[in-house]
Amino acid sequence: EDNTSPTKKQVTDHSVKVASHYNQLQEVGLAARSRSRIFYMRNFNNWLKSVLIGEMLEKVREAGSRRVSVLDLGCGKGGDLLKWRRGGIDHLVCADIAGVSVEQCQIRYEDMKRRSHYNDKIFSAEFITADCTKELLSERLNDPTVTFDICSCQFVYHYSFESEQKADMMLRNACELLKPGGFFIGTTPDAFELVKRLEASDSLSFGNDVFRVSFQSGAPYPLFGCQYHFSLEDVVNVPEFLVYFPLFEHMAKRYNMRLVLKQRFSEFFEEKVKKDHHRSLMMKMSALEPFPCERGGQQSTDSPGEYSHAKEH
Numbered sequence: 001e002d003n004t005s006p007t008k009k010q011v012t013d014h015s016v017k018v019a020s021h022y023n024q025l026q027e028v029g030l031a032a033r034s035r036s037r038i039f040y041m042r043n044f045n046n047w048l049k050s051v052l053i054g055e056m057l058e059k060v061r062e063a064g065s066r067r068v069s070v071l072d073l074g075c076g077k078g079g080d081l082l083k084w085r086r087g088g089i090d091h092l093v094c095a096d097i098a099g100v101s102v103e104q105c106q107i108r109y110e111d112m113k114r115r116s117h118y119n120d121k122i123f124s125a126e127f128i129t130a131d132c133t134k135e136l137l138s139e140r141l142n143d144p145t146v147t148f149d150i151c152s153c154q155f156v157y158h159y160s161f162e163s164e165q166k167a168d169m170m171l172r173n174a175c176e177l178l179k180p181g182g183f184f185i186g187t188t189p190d191a192f193e194l195v196k197r198l199e200a201s202d203s204l205s206f207g208n209d210v211f212r213v214s215f216q217s218g219a220p221y222p223l224f225g226c227q228y229h230f231s232l233e234d235v236v237n238v239p240e241f242l243v244y245f246p247l248f249e250h251m252a253k254r255y256n257m258r259l260v261l262k263q264r265f266s267e268f269f270e271e272k273v274k275k276d277h278h279r280s281l282m283m284k285m286s287a288l289e290p291f292p293c294e295r296g297g298q299q300s301t302d303s304p305g306e307y308s309h310a311k312e313h
């Protein structure tokens with residue numbers, strides 16, 4: 001399916017807008033990226049995901065999992081492939097609505113595999129292009145017996161909160177193939193923070209010269225389909241939906257999930273940065289903006305608060 005040229009009928013569907021936005025994003029080389037004003041924020045987000053992924057992998061191994069399988073739900077172009085590789089997992093399923101991104105993700109994986117040595121283990125992988133708010137991934141898997149230790153859904157889940165049906169399907173895809181004791185981990189914007197900033201603003205939008213969040217209307221905020229537009233420099237320009245966390249937590253109970261941890265990025269940072277190995281990774285990844293702000297791009301870009309959470313059943 002060519003997601004880049006939606007038909008008139010499809011244009012009303014936000015999933016199509018999202019797919020076409022991500023499909024059209026160009027791969028930016030590191031040199032250009034490092035010049036980008038969002039360099040540190042991107043690195044900070046990557047550091048945060050690395051720490052979260054690393055700690056989750058430790059947990060599943062402590063719980064006795066020998067062969068670790070992961071579902072990367074909304075994998076994009078494969079920005080987390082290296083994290084999974086460093087974590088020494090055995091199998092990865094990557095799924096995303098944007099076909100071009102999934103192709104790029106697969107090419108990255110094949111490159112990684114080609115460059116690996118015989119004693120340098122690389123996980124097996126499967127790539128699926130699917131609207132995970134509409135299709136059941138379990139029906140698309142090559143191996144229908146596969147179950148996951150971790151489902152990772154990084155900066156994705158908010159796209160599903162357009163309707164209850166879509167949010168539930170995404171959640172079902174995230175949770176139904178988890179092994180007992182498996183984790184659903186993710187990052188998504190903090191709806192409370194977004195609304196707080198909207199209400200503090202004298203218009204329907206807030207932001208700075210790097211990012212902008214624009215709502216179509218103020219209160220009352222519907223539980224589903226509460227749309228806002230998020231733009232970040234020339235990189236992101238896409239409709240998103242508020243995720244009302246208490247409702248999300250309630251919905252997850254249908255899939256036998258219980259909340260283990262929910263933190264804002266700032267809280268996660270404060271906690272993890274105390275550990276030497278996390279701090280040295282942070283330095284290696286250039287995740288801290290040296291001046292004028294000492295606490296990473298999240299602070300300097302004043303971007304919306306986000307949290308990470310982990311769930312298990």
Ligand code: SAM
Binds near residue numbers: 073131
């Ligand atoms: N997880 C990746 C990362 O952390 O680098 C990519 C995050 S990107 C901000 C959001 C991704 O969600 C995009 O690749 C987009 O195509 C994907 N996405 C949005 N809606 C989706 C849906 N309904 N089904 C599957 N993927 C979706």
